[in-house]
Amino acid sequence: MLLSRFLKRNAPPAGRIPGSLVSWSQLNGRALGGLRHAHAMAPRVVVLGSGWAGFEMLRDLNKSYYDVTVVSPRNYFVFTPLLASTSVGTLEFRCIVEPVRSKTDKVSFYEATCDAVDVTNQTLSCTSQFNGGAKHQFTVPYDILIVAVGARSNTFGIPGVGEHALFLKDIKDARKIRQRVIACFERASQPYLTAEQQREILHFAVVGGGPTGVEFSGELSDFIRDDLSKIYPTLMDKVSMSVYDIAPTILSTFDSHLANYASKRFQRQGIHIRTKTQITTVTASHLVVDDSQRIPYGMLVWATGVSPTPLVQALGKVVAKDTRSGRLVTDGHLRLLHPDCSTPFTNIFSLGDCAGSKDNPLPATAQVAKQQAIYLSKVLNRVRRYSNWSVGDEKPFTYHHLGSMAYIGGWKAIFDPSDGKSKVSPSTNGQAVIEKLDRKQWLTKYVSEGRLAWLFWRVSYFTMSVSLKNKILIPAYWFLTWVLGRDISRF
Structure with a gap:
């Protein structure tokens, strides 16, 4: 057979x-x-x-x-779906990288x-x-x-983005984000700062309400709630998170029901969502919104598409x-x-x-x-x-869409199977033909949101990881994070 x-x-x-x-x-x-x-x-x-x-x-x-x-x-491959997890220590960096040369013993490589x-x-x-x-x-x-x-990340030509914002495209970006988060808390702990200055430093802004921005926001919320709250308990009432997007809703490519579910989850976690908002200028310490409002921040992560x-x-x-x-x-x-x-x-x-x-x-x-x-x-x-x-x-x-997933924090995720199991192919007249096949209704009903969707999200990415080494490391670090918490060292 x-x-x-x-x-x-x-x-x-x-x-x-x-x-x-x-x-x-x-x-x-x-x-x-x-x-x-x-x-x-x-x-x-x-x-x-x-x-x-x-x-x-x-x-x-x-x-x-x-x-x-x-x-x-770069002489490595990055498993980008789990990049947000490494930026807060849920996973270590080596869990999502694969060296190029280990797969290319018969290939010439030039960095x-x-x-x-x-x-x-x-x-x-x-x-x-x-x-x-x-x-x-x-x-x-x-x-x-x-x-x-x-x-590359799309800055839309907005002044100051390239100089002051952090991106999430590579391992180097994840390292910078982890260092900046800890630096903000350490800086806010200094005795000479006022309460208002502490609030400004501990405002974490994310520009972009797509899957990348949403998943990072969920991971950062977990990090602050589960780990940093135990180390900096006196600062927790001064921490704030905001997600900015010019679109009417976050996760606009997802089913509206799932996008609303994610928005409600974020509101319960204290994450402020500001849609229909245009960022016009970025400085080292402030966002300028809609040409007038100045919003201070301690860390800005830019996740708004590609160029x-x-x-x-x-x-x-x-x-x-x-x-x-x-x-x-x-x-x-x-x-x-x-x-x-x-x-x-x-x-x-x-x-x-x-x-x-x-x-x-x-x-x-x-x-x-x-x-x-x-x-x-x-x-x-x-x-x-x-x-x-x-x-x-x-x-x-022919492209076969396998569905879209996003982690939203608190051991919950969303899975959108819309257009999943569908086939997209060019027709003879140049128009896209979408042939929707039968979907598993139980998958849509029971695994589209919440804990089961989170479990499906983890199992899927574990299965998709490339090497046996990472198939061992990823669940191992997930377990260690659950038992011992994330590392908060800044190095």
Whole structure:
């Protein structure tokens, strides 16, 4: 049975006969067009980025088929759904990181940034810099390029955000947040401060009412209530938390019933929600709201969406780019398009937050990036496995939404299965077709909110964690936090 499933999964399209491994000369101009250096034994694949899309490509690409090189400014992968937990000590940092090199013994890795792509000569201009030293520039050739550089936090050009706000995109950001929280409490404990000054220092502001901002707010509330209240009991009446969002409600992408449930939970926990609020300026100690009201804060976390990286901005001059979102435009096979938005590059692909399909735009989420990487790695492996098989012969990428989850504090979460188990695929006329399949009504009824949703949230992310090491560490630290509490040291 297992053998039959394997053969069915890896069978070539109807009408095609599997042959020997495709030679380099066969690939040239046929499967991926424009591949160079016919004397090479295998195409050179360069992956830019080590996030959800890039790391999944490393795991799934057949290294005997391709000569793989990775270029990324960090040599690890971050399991971002649990990043908020590490920022307050619910989990330790090493629980959610995976080293890139442990998965790439047959892959060349360069810890560097890619600054430009020469699509004519098929080369990358890269820069490396260590410990604040001199910058070193070098060139990396490619035959197949996979752009998976992710995105940056979107500041919307608001003055002061980049200088004074903290973000939640990487382990470095989580470290800064944990240090700042403890620093605020230590600073507020100084004997020379007035009660009003203590209240200003102990105001924790979160801008962004999406899943990232909500989950961090829930984790921080737990940290303050369960751990810091025992260490700083005299300061608890001076602590306040606020969530700001320009939208009418928080969690606007969730079902309205679940969004209301989360709002009520936050109100019970003393978290103030300010929607329809525009932040106009940020200083080192104040937010300016709606051009007039000045609100003091001790820590500001900015979680309001994504914006293109410098490389994506530079690529926008030679490939198609969405003028509204700033994302690169791809076709149904994840190939980048020429500026005319109709002709695809046959050997340049883009995945994850930095790209979006022209016919079927998808959200910038981890599950989208991972599914795209799984699809593309299978396509590229099949191109090398079967003769006369090209990327265009494959079915276009199809995204299967698995639902949305968010932790809201107090051992409670929400799970939104809307559009869950649904299939989104581009139709022949370029419009998105949503085929809703049957849902499990009991899941919607019993696991959508509260303790069961929290248990489902934890089990899901435990299951999704990459390595056996982290599958051991994550539940171990959850247990230790429950028994011993979170660490409050600042280092």
